[in-house]
Amino acid sequence: MRVTHLSTYHLFGGAAVAANRLHQALSNVGQYDGSVESTLLVGTSNRQEKHRPGPGVTYLANNFLAEQTAFGRFVAERLYFLPYERDRSVRFQFSPAAFGANLNFHEAIQQADILHLHWINFGFLSLDGLRALFELGKPVVWTLHDQWAFTGGCHYSRGCAHFLTHCRQCPYLKKPGEQDLSYRIFEQKKTVFANANVHFTPPSRWLSDEGIRSTLLRNFPFTIIPYAIDQRIFQPIDRQEANLRLEIPDSSSSGLTPARVLFGSANVTDTRKGFRYFAEALQLLHQQHPALNLEVLVFGKGRSYLLNELPFTVRHLGILTSEDAIVAAYNAADAMVVPSLEDNLPNTVIESLSCGTPVIGFRTGGIPEMVDHQQNGYLADVGSAQQLADGIAFVLNHPNPEILRQQARQSAQERFSEAVVARQHIELYDKLMNG
Secondary structure: OEEEEEEOOOOOOHHHHHHHHHHHHHHHHHHHHOOOEEEEEEOOOOHHHHOOOOOOEEEOOOOHHHHHHHHHHHHHHHHHHOOOEOOHHHOOOEOOOOOOOOOOOOHHHHOOOEEEEOOOOOOOOOHHHHHHHHOOOOOEEEOOOOOHHHOOOEOOOOOOOHHHOOOOOOOOEOOOOOOOHHHHHHHHHHHHHOOOOEEEOOOOHHHHHHHHHOOOOOOOOEOOOOOOEOOOOOOOOOHHHHHHHHOOOOOHHHOOOOEEEEEEEEEOOOHHHOHHHHHHHHHHHHHHOOOOOEEEEEEEEOOOHHHHHOOOEEEEEEOOOOHHHHHHHHHHOOEEEEOOOOOOOOHHHHHHHHOOOOEEEEOOOOHHHOOOEOOOEEEEOOOOHHHHHHHHHHHHOOOOHHHHHHHHHHHHHHHHEHHHHHHHHHHHHHHHHOO
């Protein structure tokens, strides 16, 4: 059985990483039992990725001209939205899908028994391109990485519930109206989905519930399947080795080794990731636990101005590109803090738990499906910096932290291991192929 995955990017962004990990998981399982042959068709790539694409990865933009064409589609997509955007802050949070490539005649599409869609925006697939793929008549699986498939263009609705009936009066637009851009895109999606044979596989129950409640997707089948991760890579390692990889000075000889908390995001300044609540929680922690010797580790793009106001030592690790460095960051920390205000199934939580590092986060999106309160981490009410501080204190002051770490690792093995997640997908593929 040949499965072709479609993703705009290969390793850039959480959705792309998740798509690549599923492709790897299926390839690893398939090589033993021959059940599936997986191909990952990527819309575009950066130079670093092209030097290490990995087996079964094919780039649509595989030469200079194709790269320029892909970039042109991306620019055209952004320029199309420019007159409508409310302000610059929403520029990349709304996708009209007006421009995209024609993939129907690509070898990876033609040879596939099943097409598996992932995040396909930013000029990779247009709505017309989606319709053309659906019209091929092949079974389609679509892993939802955000809400875009069932909205009028936004990737996260940010509390707007219009997608439950019909998108309009969109808060992302400069001039919201009853028949604004979101209304028109919603109408286009109704036509695209009218005769489509699609099975949706959201990674979290939260996203599944949102999709099932939506007007666009309520009549489609859904199966919740979480993300996969290679736990031979993401695993506990010695703390001193982690410090060495990150070039963090070893202070154990002085007896002043600080506790460490970690915050990481593709973009630290993205308000949806909730860094300001993390900063506020650290202020409260300093006031309520003045004797606490704490160091804050941060990785990701951007540098929030709030970093300068934190009452603890901050070590900014920058953008971590290698898996060795990412694994080291989790293992160098005593706790990972994920204060997202709206999220699906964050890779940072999966990675941290796999490394045996407990996670503190808000009860939002798919996070409560990953973090078992006071077992492998701590759950706080959304927007409560005080409860976030309480969660950090709970983990750092736990009488037996090794138990927390063991439970974190075990929960990841049971839920997110390659064998577990690949098998769930193969069972679904078999079901679709057999009618």
